[in-house]
Amino acid sequence: MSKLKSTLWRTLAGAALAATALGAQAQEKSLTLCWAAWDPANALVELSKDFTAKTGIQMKYEFVPWPNFAQRMLNELNSKGKLCDLLIGDSQWIGGAAQEGHYVKLNDFFDKNGIKMSDFMPATVTGYSEWPKKTPNYWALPAMGDAVAFTYRKDWFARPELRAEFKQKYGRDLEAPKTWDEFKQVGQFFQNRTIDGKKVYGAALYTERGSEGITMGVTNALYAYGFEYSNPAKPYDMKGFVNSAGAAKGLKLYKELYDTVTPPGHSNAYMTENLDAYKSGQVAMQMNFIAFFPGISKDPQVGGEKTGFFAIPKGDKQFAQLGGQGISVVKYSDKQPMALEYLKWFAQQSVQKKWWDAGGFTCNQAILNAPGFDKSTSYAKVFLDSMKMVKDFWAEPTYAQLLLAMQNRVHDYVVAGKGTPQAALDGMVKDWTEVFKEDGKLK
Amino acid sequence: MKPRFFMQWRQPAVAAAVSQEAAGSAPPASALAPAKGHKPVHQGLSDRALAWLFVGPTIVLLLAFNIFPLLWTIYLSFTNFRANKPNAEISWVGISNYQRVLGDEAIWLNMRTTAHFLCWSIVLELLLGFALALLLNRRFRTHSFWSTAILLPMMLAPAVVGTFWKYFFEPQYGIFNYIVSFFGGPEKFTMLGDVNLSPWAIVLVDTWMWTPYVMLILLAGLRSIPPYLYEAAEIDRASEWTKFWRITVPMVMPFIILALLFRSIENFKMFDLVDQLTNGGPGSVTELASIHLKREAFEKWRTGYASALAIILFVAIYGMSLVTVRFLDKVKQR
Numbered sequence: 001m002s003k004l005k006s007t008l009w010r011t012l013a014g015a016a017l018a019a020t021a022l023g024a025q026a027q028e029k030s031l032t033l034c035w036a037a038w039d040p041a042n043a044l045v046e047l048s049k050d051f052t053a054k055t056g057i058q059m060k061y062e063f064v065p066w067p068n069f070a071q072r073m074l075n076e077l078n079s080k081g082k083l084c085d086l087l088i089g090d091s092q093w094i095g096g097a098a099q100e101g102h103y104v105k106l107n108d109f110f111d112k113n114g115i116k117m118s119d120f121m122p123a124t125v126t127g128y129s130e131w132p133k134k135t136p137n138y139w140a141l142p143a144m145g146d147a148v149a150f151t152y153r154k155d156w157f158a159r160p161e162l163r164a165e166f167k168q169k170y171g172r173d174l175e176a177p178k179t180w181d182e183f184k185q186v187g188q189f190f191q192n193r194t195i196d197g198k199k200v201y202g203a204a205l206y207t208e209r210g211s212e213g214i215t216m217g218v219t220n221a222l223y224a225y226g227f228e229y230s231n232p233a234k235p236y237d238m239k240g241f242v243n244s245a246g247a248a249k250g251l252k253l254y255k256e257l258y259d260t261v262t263p264p265g266h267s268n269a270y271m272t273e274n275l276d277a278y279k280s281g282q283v284a285m286q287m288n289f290i291a292f293f294p295g296i297s298k299d300p301q302v303g304g305e306k307t308g309f310f311a312i313p314k315g316d317k318q319f320a321q322l323g324g325q326g327i328s329v330v331k332y333s334d335k336q337p338m339a340l341e342y343l344k345w346f347a348q349q350s351v352q353k354k355w356w357d358a359g360g361f362t363c364n365q366a367i368l369n370a371p372g373f374d375k376s377t378s379y380a381k382v383f384l385d386s387m388k389m390v391k392d393f394w395a396e397p398t399y400a401q402l403l404l405a406m407q408n409r410v411h412d413y414v415v416a417g418k419g420t421p422q423a424a425l426d427g428m429v430k431d432w433t434e435v436f437k438e439d440g441k442l443k
Numbered sequence: 444m445k446p447r448f449f450m451q452w453r454q455p456a457v458a459a460a461v462s463q464e465a466a467g468s469a470p471p472a473s474a475l476a477p478a479k480g481h482k483p484v485h486q487g488l489s490d491r492a493l494a495w496l497f498v499g500p501t502i503v504l505l506l507a508f509n510i511f512p513l514l515w516t517i518y519l520s521f522t523n524f525r526a527n528k529p530n531a532e533i534s535w536v537g538i539s540n541y542q543r544v545l546g547d548e549a550i551w552l553n554m555r556t557t558a559h560f561l562c563w564s565i566v567l568e569l570l571l572g573f574a575l576a577l578l579l580n581r582r583f584r585t586h587s588f589w590s591t592a593i594l595l596p597m598m599l600a601p602a603v604v605g606t607f608w609k610y611f612f613e614p615q616y617g618i619f620n621y622i623v624s625f626f627g628g629p630e631k632f633t634m635l636g637d638v639n640l641s642p643w644a645i646v647l648v649d650t651w652m653w654t655p656y657v658m659l660i661l662l663a664g665l666r667s668i669p670p671y672l673y674e675a676a677e678i679d680r681a682s683e684w685t686k687f688w689r690i691t692v693p694m695v696m697p698f699i700i701l702a703l704l705f706r707s708i709e710n711f712k713m714f715d716l717v718d719q720l721t722n723g724g725p726g727s728v729t730e731l732a733s734i735h736l737k738r739e740a741f742e743k744w745r746t747g748y749a750s751a752l753a754i755i756l757f758v759a760i761y762g763m764s765l766v767t768v769r770f771l772d773k774v775k776q777r
Binding site: 071074078079080096100101209210263264265266267268282397400401404408411412413415416417418 | 526527528529530612613614615631632633635636638721722723724725726727728738741742743744745
């Protein structure tokens with residue numbers, strides 16, 4: 001009896017050891033990819049099945065909802081956590097991540113594997129990969145091209161009675177606006193109008209205060225009238241660039257739009273709130289990142305022929321706020337070789353093509369410039385047009401302080417109605433100067 | 444009947460005293476006092492060891508989770524440390540963080556906002572809480588049901604309450620606008636998007652949530668008043684108002700001060716409710732000191748500066764509590 005018991009125990013222990021070893025082996029052959037929880041992440045899950053099939057490396061995912069994404073992931077990096085082997089991090093993080101050594105520098109890897117940055121759209125290389133900017137130091141592979149643009153209710157714009165009324169009022173056809181003045185007119189035209197028995201409004205704009213929302217919205221109007229982050233000839237020299245008369249004009253316009261074309265209570269809205277307002281049929285136009293456009297195209301309420309897309313309108317100039325991300329290998333990962341293998345696989349043109357087809361946004365020039373690309377989907381042209389005119393917020397290691405200062409100043413003026421546009425921008429220069437002084441960039 | 448092991452564990456003299464007590468006769472006082480020069484004989488642990496066994500883990504936890512973080516925060520408040528720059532050298536900056544905090548205009552604005560929220564919410568909670576306590580102190584037929592029903596809001600998590608009320612205030616589909624317009628108010632207004640209304644929205648929600656808590660404390664106070672005081676007043680033909688003003692209010696006063704103390708501390712550091720409801724907006728009109736602290740510490744990553752701010756807030760809350768406790772002592776001594 002005791003012999004039998006002992007044999008049983010040995011067998012069980014052996015099985016447990018074998019199971020542990022197999023588990024450990026399976027653990028060894030897996031990668032964790034961290035990103036925000038949104039539609040493109042689901043597309044990437046589907047796409048990555050090919051990578052697993054080819055290499056046997058299992059993919060795990062840590063997708064965090066947008067409102068908590070930055071805080072969760074930056075905490076992870078700052079605490080040198082090993083959760084993420086690969087991280088698709090926001091473009092603004094690149095300076096801090098490079099300086100603090102959170103990301104693996106990829107130059108040697110790119111050279112060794114024939115991955116050329118010239119294969120990717122220049123704006124995305126600058127925005128998602130380089131630090132310091134405009135230098136060939138790469139910390140990420142451009143992964144998800146994105147910018148702010150607009151959707152509009154094509155079906156409402158096509159209504160004969162509305163078209164006639166609009167033509168009579170403004171002397172032109174009711175079409176997707178090309179300038180900010182036209183945008184204001186169209187927005188005000190739809191504001192408080194009743195369509196199909198329901199009160200509707202002009203446009204859903206970004207107004208969120210807590211993270212980066214209103215900045216990602218207002219910059220589109222600021223850029224259009226001459227706002228610059230600093231003197232192109234003298235870095236961090238902001239006076240007359242951040243708070244130029246043109247910038248003040250852009251800010252004033254955004255406030256006017258907030259006051260006259262947004263739905264009531266649209267005072268703290270970002271990506272999700274704008275999607276909700278648009279999909280529920282509250283607004284005629286919606287500002288949002290292009291990454292959401294495939295989802296809108298497929299939406300049963302507003303998708304298909306009901307929705308059209310247009311790029312950020314023109315003022316004196318025309319620029320769109322850059323969104324999007326690059327994919328980086330986390331320095332604290334124990335699986336860097338496998339993570340680099342994933343990058344090598346992802347950079348292939350054939351995979352990039354599948355990425356676009358799956359609903360992701362490739363930055364590969366050969367695919368973007370291929371004949372017929374702009375007609376491949378209803379939003380492809382807007383994506384192409386937008387990516388040619390993007391500008392990004394500061395990617396400095398101190399970007400969070402710079403961003404929150406702008407959030408406060410702009411929200412105080414646009415939403416809370418405090419002070420003047422000039423005072424808000426002057427205040428921003430003051431705050432940003434203080435941050436750069438503290439960081440040693442300014443004396 | 445005491446369990447057997449309990450009797451065995453006690454000192455023999457004490458065990459004898461307990462047996463005597465159980466038998467109905469009072470034990471001599473000397474039996475319960477430790478005998479001079481007598482070395483206690485235990486089968487298990489000594490009293491001191493047992494005391495450490497019970498208190499030890501609590502002290503360790505207190506040191507690990509309260510005292511150490513507090514001391515660490517005090518240390519960081521004198522440095523330029525940033526949590527997002529773990530590799531950077533930490534430099535000693537003296538009291539400059541404190542000087543910056545106290546010289547920052549935004550902090551004083553936040554403190555003013557906090558004071559506004561604190562004052563109004565406490566005044567409303569005390570008034571309504573007292574009224575509800577008086578009502579429920581009259582034992583009517585369904586008073587148990589109503590007592591429980593009124594307590595429901597305070598049982599919810601503040602973050603949940605914040606999210607719930609955000610939808611409630613939503614101008615497009617929120618029920619708040621509907622109720623207001625039903626009673627003749629304006630049809631659509633934005634409670635959370637309006638600079639004048641949003642501070643009141645926070646006061647309203649906090650009052651809704653925490654009035655039951657104040658009511659509970661004051662109800663305990665009302666129930667502790669000896670009925671003979673009212674009987675004596677009735678013999679003297681005192682009016683209801685006199686009874687209320689001369690008996691009820693003075694007797695409940697310590698409880699009022701206690702409620703004031705608890706709610707002041709809570710509201711001074713109120714975070715989650717406001718974070719969910721307005722996140723400090725529109726603009727900065729509802730940015731309480733706690734929200735500002737979170738932004739400095741975990742969004743701007745100015746850890747040293749935020750530590751100084753946290754210490755200042757801690758001292759402010761401590762001072763406020765000290766004053767209230769002294770006042771409470773005075774009231775109790777009357």
